[in-house]
Amino acid sequence: MSVTAAAGFTAHGVAAGIKSSGGLDVAVVINAGPRCVAAAQLTSNRFAAAPVHLTRDHVSDGQARAVVLNSGCANACTGERGLADARETAQTVAAAAGVEVGDVLVCSTGMIGEPLPMEQLLPGVREAVAGAHTEGGGAAAEAILTTDTHSKQACVSGDGYAIGGMAKGAGMLAPGLATMLVVITTDADVDAAVAQTALAEACRTTFNRLDSDGCMSTNDTVILLASGASGRTPDPDDFTESLREVCARLGRELIGDAEGASHDIAITVARAASESQAEAAARCVARSNLFKTAIFGADPNWGRIVSELGTLSEEVCAYAPEDVSVSMNGVEICRGGEVGEPRDLVDLSAREVAITIDLGAGSASATVWTNDLTHDYVEENSAYSS
């Protein structure tokens, strides 16, 4: 499981005292090689946090030896001091692990607008590097959690190689990317170009199609490290599909643990004119508070779906209202833009809900995952500053 499933990687998680709970809050993942290929997908937010800037800089040459991650503080909106703190964190890892500072990537998650508590953080970083071992993936996955209720890990086996990953993220889940930190490791022997292309494509249809609450974060980071330790060079397409599978599993876990949610909702838009039009339509419904509260109330209110589709311009999504049908958990409650089967037939008691919107406008489709809007979501996000 996790980031130590692939050969060549060690990891660890420690409690440095950043979280007031005393829980694990600093993690490292170290690549012993022989290769040190790295790729990353980073938030497009213009208020991107200091560690995002540093990671973008350090990964630009396609290689990295270590990732250090902390929870409890996002180091976002912290100005020059935040950049200096991120740099010092990387230098501390570099010194402790005996690697170049330019080969260290940094991730932070937690409260925006607070400085990193460096007195706690740096000793924790040294302890994490010193303790890194080949079974440390579980502790690392614990140490990156914030409001998550459990750690998220996934692993798939390729043809002679492995891909494993860990993720955190429970709120501010919207692309690109969903609010999350993800580290994925592989012992496949891939070069930087293959790694970057595969990661971008895998994220496009997985993490970038999560939209729990419509809110994009300042710290989103997905990192792929490749050690080459298996000695196998996979076919790039096969590698991409295996990577997509890891991303999909981690993404499904993120939605399943979203703050306060009681339903995980897959919105599939089918028979669209293009995949991007299908995605735009699905995302638009995923962001409707009225739709999301209806699902919380187990109310198959398709009027709140079509009224949302109706806000899209013809250019963004081509369809004719009289051709649109909507199914919930297999019951076609809206047919041809009007009332279809009786809404009483829809059973919304299970956690997972499948919405299918048939636009009748083409042959493309896309699925966006979201959650319902619940009392617990309001409670978690109003009662605590985060």
Added chain:
Amino acid sequence: MSVTAAAGFTAHGVAAGIKSSGGLDVAVVINAGPRCVAAAQLTSNRFAAAPVHLTRDHVSDGQARAVVLNSGCANACTGERGLADARETAQTVAAAAGVEVGDVLVCSTGMIGEPLPMEQLLPGVREAVAGAHTEGGGAAAEAILTTDTHSKQACVSGDGYAIGGMAKGAGMLAPGLATMLVVITTDADVDAAVAQTALAEACRTTFNRLDSDGCMSTNDTVILLASGASGRTPDPDDFTESLREVCARLGRELIGDAEGASHDIAITVARAASESQAEAAARCVARSNLFKTAIFGADPNWGRIVSELGTLSEEVCAYAPEDVSVSMNGVEICRGGEVGEPRDLVDLSAREVAITIDLGAGSASATVWTNDLTHDYVEENSAYSS
């Protein structure tokens, strides 16, 4: 007050039995002239309801004699039958009031995807027309309410003429337009072109800058009727400003009565490069569930404001993160993209909250009104199908 404040107008509201509560649910507003100028702003939703299509058709010649409105059923997503029902409603008004059917406008609000109960509606329509009188504005304003807790009316006096209006709307409040029905009457002597131009401009900066829950409805309609009974022909700019004032007051009442809200929030974006960029930035913050839950929790969490601004592309809104400041109720808690004054200084106990975002990128500004996201919002929209 209301739609009978201006000379030349009668109105009435009756209980036709559409609402299960037995409350008033059918209203008429009738223009006795001498002129019968009319203008309308209608939802851009592609699933626009049958009455919207009929009203668009009937108002296209710039004149109308009567408006009939019902609550309890939106007559949306009802296909050919819905169009026939809207037409029959207009015909019933025309016969009862002795006007042309093409001079009758129709508005409906309530549940989507249910047919109008014509056996209840038509007798109610006849009763409303027969009872219309010059003091009937209050009853009409009652009869159009859905989840609103009270009726909404406003009136201003121009130079020798009056403008009065009524509005309903408490959910699906987002432009264009906010989910609402509004009828405004005036005894000013204006022609159809002046009426339409003034109405569009007045709506642009008032109703179109309400965004309570980000959800656009299928039935939004704002109608202006002008009788010319005062004999005064106002300066078009003065008329527009008076009309804007009526729209602003009605809009403020809509936000003040939004479903489940505990705060009314004015988000002003200042020093933007253009008014449209200021509006885009304000609207983007107004749609953030994390921002809205924070205000509900009286948490001055400016990180959730800047992370939202960060999602806007440079083309949509030009600014440099290090130039952005955010004030809440007068306290500049974010200055130059970093921590500003202590968040403890912010008092969010009052219902009205003022957020000012200074982009430092120009001299334009715009204000968008929204509400917080509360337990009561979730309750109202999950527990009842509407």
